[in-house]
Amino acid sequence: MEHVKCQCGHVNPVGTFFCEACGKPFQHEESVSLLDMKYEGSARRSITYNKTLVDKIWSFFSSVKVGIWLIVITLVASAIGTVFPQQMYLPPAVTPSEYYADQYGVLGKLYYNLGFDNLYSSWWYMVLLASIGISLVICSLDRVVPLYKALKNQRVTRHPSFLKRQRLFGVSSATPEDIAIVQENLIKRRYHVRTENENILAEKGRFSRWGPYVNHIGLIIFLIGAMLRFVPGMYVDEVIWLREGETKEIPGTDGKYYLKNEKFIKEVYSKEEEDKVFDEAIDRVGNSMIPKNYQTNAVLYEAVGSTVAGQEPKLKKVTDYKIRVNDPLKFESFALYQTDYKEGELSKMFLHLEDKTTHEKRGPIEVNLANPEEKYDLGNGYRVELLSYFPDFYFDEEGKPSTKTKVPNNPAFVFKMFTPTTPDGEVSFVAIRQNIEPAGTNKYKMTFAGIETRNATALTVRKDLTLWILALGGTIFMIGVIQGMYWNHRRIWMQRIDGEWWIAGHTNKNWYGFRNEIEKVLSGTAVPQPEDKALMEKIS
Numbered sequence: 001m002e003h004v005k006c007q008c009g010h011v012n013p014v015g016t017f018f019c020e021a022c023g024k025p026f027q028h029e030e031s032v033s034l035l036d037m038k039y040e041g042s043a044r045r046s047i048t049y050n051k052t053l054v055d056k057i058w059s060f061f062s063s064v065k066v067g068i069w070l071i072v073i074t075l076v077a078s079a080i081g082t083v084f085p086q087q088m089y090l091p092p093a094v095t096p097s098e099y100y101a102d103q104y105g106v107l108g109k110l111y112y113n114l115g116f117d118n119l120y121s122s123w124w125y126m127v128l129l130a131s132i133g134i135s136l137v138i139c140s141l142d143r144v145v146p147l148y149k150a151l152k153n154q155r156v157t158r159h160p161s162f163l164k165r166q167r168l169f170g171v172s173s174a175t176p177e178d179i180a181i182v183q184e185n186l187i188k189r190r191y192h193v194r195t196e197n198e199n200i201l202a203e204k205g206r207f208s209r210w211g212p213y214v215n216h217i218g219l220i221i222f223l224i225g226a227m228l229r230f231v232p233g234m235y236v237d238e239v240i241w242l243r244e245g246e247t248k249e250i251p252g253t254d255g256k257y258y259l260k261n262e263k264f265i266k267e268v269y270s271k272e273e274e275d276k277v278f279d280e281a282i283d284r285v286g287n288s289m290i291p292k293n294y295q296t297n298a299v300l301y302e303a304v305g306s307t308v309a310g311q312e313p314k315l316k317k318v319t320d321y322k323i324r325v326n327d328p329l330k331f332e333s334f335a336l337y338q339t340d341y342k343e344g345e346l347s348k349m350f351l352h353l354e355d356k357t358t359h360e361k362r363g364p365i366e367v368n369l370a371n372p373e374e375k376y377d378l379g380n381g382y383r384v385e386l387l388s389y390f391p392d393f394y395f396d397e398e399g400k401p402s403t404k405t406k407v408p409n410n411p412a413f414v415f416k417m418f419t420p421t422t423p424d425g426e427v428s429f430v431a432i433r434q435n436i437e438p439a440g441t442n443k444y445k446m447t448f449a450g451i452e453t454r455n456a457t458a459l460t461v462r463k464d465l466t467l468w469i470l471a472l473g474g475t476i477f478m479i480g481v482i483q484g485m486y487w488n489h490r491r492i493w494m495q496r497i498d499g500e501w502w503i504a505g506h507t508n509k510n511w512y513g514f515r516n517e518i519e520k521v522l523s524g525t526a527v528p529q530p531e532d533k534a535l536m537e538k539i540s
Contacts, residue, residue: 010153013146015043020153023162034533035165037506040154042146046138062142067135074128081119084111088118088238094405121230133223140216151206156196158493160502166493168505168518170530178525179501182494185521191492200494209508211484218477225469236463239339243347243370244454247301247315250334251461257331258315260299264341264455267293294338296323296457300331323459333463340458346408348452351430353384353417354445364449369408381420384446388414393431401429417444490514492521503530 003011010021018025018041025035035041046062049055060066084104087096096117100108115122163169174182183200186193191202229235236252242261250257269290301315321329328335346369352361365376365384369391376384392404393412401412412431422443429436430446437445490507507514511532519529 008155008159013043013048015048017041018162019159020150021155022157022159023154024159025161025165029161031165033165034167035162037166037508039143039147040150042150044142044146046142058138058142061131061135061138064139067132067139070128070132070135074125074132077116077119077125077128081116084108084116086117086119091405091407098404126227126230129223129227133220136216136220136223140213144210144213147209151209154201156194156201156493157199157495158504160495160497163493163495163502163504166504166506167511167533168503168515168530169533170503170528172501172503172527173499174501174525174527178527179494181525182521182527185523186492189517189521191490198496200492202492202494203490205487205489208484208487209489211480211482211487214480214483215477216480218473218475218480220473221476222470222473225466225473228466228469229464234465236334236461238461239458240461241342241456241458242296242298243345243456246370250336252463253334255313256303257318257334258301258303258313259336259459260301261457262297262299264457265293265295265297266291266341266343266455267295294325294341296338296459298323298329298336298459300329333465335462337460337462338457339460342456342458344453345456346411346451347454349411350449350451352447352449353378353382353419354447356443356445361447367411367413369411372413381418383418385416385418385425386413387416387427390431413446415446417442417446419444488514490517492518501527503527505530 004014004016004026005011006019006022006024006026008019008022008024010019012020012026016026018035020040020042023035023041025031025041044062045055046059050059084100084107090096090099097109097112100112100117102108104111111117115124119125179198179200183193183195183202186200186202189204191204194201194203233252238251240248240251240259242248242259244261244263247258247260249255250259269292298321300318300321302318303313304316305314318331319329323329323336323338325338328337330336349367349369350364351367352363353365354361362378362382363376365378367373367386372386372389374386376386378384388401390401390403390412391406391408391410393401393410394404396402401414410432412429412434415428415430416425417428418425426442426444427438428442428444428446429438432448435445435447488507488509491505493502493504495502505514505518511534515529515532522529
């Protein structure tokens with residue numbers, strides 16, 4: 001059987017606890033316990049059907065406990081993701097596995113191995129978000145559809161046992177004049193009043209029953225917006241480091257836009273300025289410690305024409321802009337914010353080829369630390385070859401030279417030096433304050449001749465096409481909160497049974513306010529206030 005027909009003639013789905021139309025209980029009709037009015041006794045699919053695999057999946061995700069646990073697990077995972085910085089916020093050019101292990105020890109290594117360094121884009125975090133969304137959809141459909149049908153099908157005249165088993169219930173011998181006054185008072189209090197054979201159903205605030213499901217819709221839209229952030233082109237939040245004079249592709253633009261750092265400017269307050277606000281602070285910490293302005297003089301370029309892989313693109317100037325803190329460069333859907341800077345970064349290093357005996361020097365050679373050449377010709381048979389380059393030099397666990405990052409914080413080189421007297425070449429390891437010869441018998445060495453530095457700026461590149469979706473979801477969620485919090489669904493039934501007037505009432509919350517309202521509705525009549533059975537049980 002797929003349906004249950006009530007004696008009133010209404011056909012109910014299997015699993016309905018009491019008739020959607022008249023309210024007659026299908027089990028324990030003579031019971032005096034209160035009816036469970038949470039979903040109007042409607043048949044929920046998750047309870048009624050549990051045979052097929054689809055039924056079991058539906059039943060699992062329709063559980064409120066499952067939904068709560070999914071949210072708790074997601075919140076805990078999100079909290080763990082904030083213990084150490086995400087990979088996107090690490091210093092440029094570092095190796096994540098080594099960085100977490102070096103900075104945070106065993107916990108950092110475990111953090112990296114478990115994938116928490118890229119938590120918000122990991123597949124399992126996406127599965128958690130998707131599961132929450134599925135749970136919200138199924139929970140809502142499992143409850144809102146039968147609830148809507150039950151409220152839509154409800155009749156004015158209800159079964160006597162339905163009235164008796166309401167929390168508010170009373171019997172009186174009211175006169176027709178009393179009933180007319182009650183009906184008038186109900187209309188004044190903005191109840192929607194329906195009558196049938198002298199029986200009355202007064203209802204208001206039904207829309208508040210949909211508040212939780214409006215919440216769910218808002219959360220689902222919000223989750224969709226959050227997951228769309230991982231769709232290419234929808235969301236960008238990256239940092240680009242630019243040295244003065246350097247031009248780079250802007251992340252997230254697919255090679256369409258490039259940015260050049262013409263100059264980075266750092267300004268501080270001084271006591272000579274007219275503004276005396278920082279005089280006391282300057283006296284305490286010094287002139288160079290109170291920042292006034294961080295600024296990148298940038299040039300935005302657009303790539304034109306088709307570009308062959310490995311070939312420099314043709315760039316067309318779009319605009320000049322002075323990027324300052326809280327004054328980003330905006331174009332299309334992108335915004336570039338001033339985030340960080342580095343002063344005095346090594347740019348070039350100058351080295352001499354020196355005879356160790358006569359101290360005669362050749363050169364110097366100029367080594368571009370961002371893109372060093374492999375060969376340097378000094379003329380007259382003197383030349384130098386760069387065999388290895390370590391921008392951020394250190395010795396690894398095996399005692400071999402390596403580099404921590406690609407940033408020239410501590411440059412080191414392995415040179416092979418050729419001269420007329422040493423045509424086979426001599427190998428030398430050169431670092432700051434270090435000059436190591438493998439055999440210790442070299443006739444020549446590379447000596448420090450000077451450096452050239454430049455400033456670097458860090459800009460955060462942001463693009464967010466999901467913001468309006470998140471805002472829409474948040475707005476709908478708040479509408480649902482207000483809808484369900486500040487209104488409540490109230491119903492009052494009055495029926496003439498065996499020469500007496502029965503009155504019953506139900507609300508989904510705020511029973512204290514509901515009792516007071518019924519008292520006002522009955523004022524001026526001989527109809528007594530119906531008893532609150534739950535309140536009477538507490539007193540007794």
